Amino acid sequence: MSIFSKIIAGEIPSYKIAEDENFYSFLDINPLAKGHTLVVPKKEVDYIFDLDDDTLSKMMLFSKKVAKAIEKVVDCKRIGITVIGLEVPHAHIHLIPITSESDMSFKNTRKQFSSQEFEEIASKIREAFE
16 A cells, blocks of 8 residues: 555545545645645556546646646645656656646655645645636
8 A cells, every 4th residue: 555545545644635535635745846746546556647647638638727726825836737657656746836837856855844834735735626
């Protein structure tokens, strides 16, 4: 069972943004930017391109709704999207608020937020999602 499956099951706490019957989104706890969010399918599949077409399509549409909510809360030019998929064996999409292309580099220093700051960000994005 991946760490993301444990998060979805509630075994590991997360700063949840949104979920439906197929997907779960939550703040990255090692973010590149304020509002950096992960979207994962509830069905544990290692590689995003091993998802069936219907699930992959719905995952992108779910990600779009989450990205639109992030844009309402976080000051940025766009929400960058990336799929790397090597760090956790569970398909996932990174939604990262950006003002330049260099903001997408995983070599950048990660941002630090307190638990309270994470919860405030998550709460605002959740409200914007609804």
